[in-house]
Amino acid sequence: MSPYFLADSSALKKDKLDNVRCYFEGFFEGHTKILSFSGETPNPSAFPGLKTMGSGTACIQGSTMTDDLFTDLQQKDLPFFLPSASGYSSSWNENYQGFDLAIPNGELFYAETFFDPKESDRSLEYFLENDTNDWRATDWRALEREQLSEVRFKNIEWQHDKLMMYGKETYLPRYSAWYGDSDKPYTYSGLTLHPKPWNNGLLTIKDKINDVADVEFNSVLMNWYRDGNDYMGWHADDEKSLGLNPVIGSVNFGEARDFVLRRRDNAEKLVIPVKHGTLLVMRGELQHFWEHSVPKRTKRNHDRINLTFRVIKL
Numbered sequence: 001m002s003p004y005f006l007a008d009s010s011a012l013k014k015d016k017l018d019n020v021r022c023y024f025e026g027f028f029e030g031h032t033k034i035l036s037f038s039g040e041t042p043n044p045s046a047f048p049g050l051k052t053m054g055s056g057t058a059c060i061q062g063s064t065m066t067d068d069l070f071t072d073l074q075q076k077d078l079p080f081f082l083p084s085a086s087g088y089s090s091s092w093n094e095n096y097q098g099f100d101l102a103i104p105n106g107e108l109f110y111a112e113t114f115f116d117p118k119e120s121d122r123s124l125e126y127f128l129e130n131d132t133n134d135w136r137a138t139d140w141r142a143l144e145r146e147q148l149s150e151v152r153f154k155n156i157e158w159q160h161d162k163l164m165m166y167g168k169e170t171y172l173p174r175y176s177a178w179y180g181d182s183d184k185p186y187t188y189s190g191l192t193l194h195p196k197p198w199n200n201g202l203l204t205i206k207d208k209i210n211d212v213a214d215v216e217f218n219s220v221l222m223n224w225y226r227d228g229n230d231y232m233g234w235h236a237d238d239e240k241s242l243g244l245n246p247v248i249g250s251v252n253f254g255e256a257r258d259f260v261l262r263r264r265d266n267a268e269k270l271v272i273p274v275k276h277g278t279l280l281v282m283r284g285e286l287q288h289f290w291e292h293s294v295p296k297r298t299k300r301n302h303d304r305i306n307l308t309f310r311v312i313k314l
């Protein structure tokens with residue numbers, strides 16, 4: 001194995017820089033004629049797709065890295081389509097192992113496996129384990145409403161809420177639970193939820209995402225999609241109590257689903273796959289300009305639990 005990696009020389013021409021995978025300042029000493037910016041951290045704006053990664057290293061998006069010492073530092077490719085139109089961009093965030101994304105009038109952070117499989121498996125189990133039913137084997141959809149209230153969940157008090165739709169009380173197409181710091185009720189879609197006190201599992205997850213979101217979350221709405229027939233309709237998290245530009249930390253366990261963003265003014269859509277362990281942070285003006293939903297996916301048969309951490313300001 002080579003002590004440094006060299007992409008083929010044609011890839012090192014400036015106009016082909018996006019074919020180069022990774023650049024290690026130290027290892028490129030002596031190769032200044034190959035990489036004109038060697039010896040100093042390149043200015044990312046001069047090289048589209050290039051992302052500084054802290055002292056001495058930088059990474060260039062591309063696909064021709066040779067097989068060498070650094071194969072574990074493979075280029076990270078965003079696992080979904082992001083338009084290349086003006087206002088859209090993505091860069092790898094080495095610190096938090098995810099992508100910082102800019103979209104017109106909004107910011108996102110996406111880490112596909114922010115929680116590793118062990119943490120994610122345990123979280124799903126923690127939210128569904130109970131003293132009465134085998135959570136994996138139970139057909140939760142078939143369970144009658146009255147029976148849900150008889151299930152003794154160990155950690156989460158799930159409920160089946162209903163709201164008024166077209167003058168008629170309708171059950172939500174999912175179960176939910178609300179946990180948080182204070183006893184201030186939170187109202188959304190005409191539904192008022194009273195938070196239950198935090199438990200260890202939720203606090204552990206919250207502590208892990210506070211840092212990356214750079215806020216101190218004080219409440220969480222949990223949604224349990226029993227299968228692909230459960231869904232969340234179009235809405236924005238723009239309640240007054242969340243302040244002007246809410247930061248929302250959305251954590252996902254269980255079945256993979258699509259999280260869809262739709263621009264309010266021109267209906268442009270962005271489909272973001274959220275999986276077992278994915279963290280998605282929404283911030284900036286996003287809630288004013290975009291709505292989001294989790295559409296039905298009838299071929300998805302397994303439980304999914306989503307937690308949207310929020311900061312209630314009032």
Ligand SMILES: O=C(O)CCC(=O)C(=O)O
Pocket residue numbers: 221223232237250259274292293294306308
């Ligand atoms: O389940 C999801 O991913 C979305 C949840 C959501 O939109 C919300 O809680 O406001």
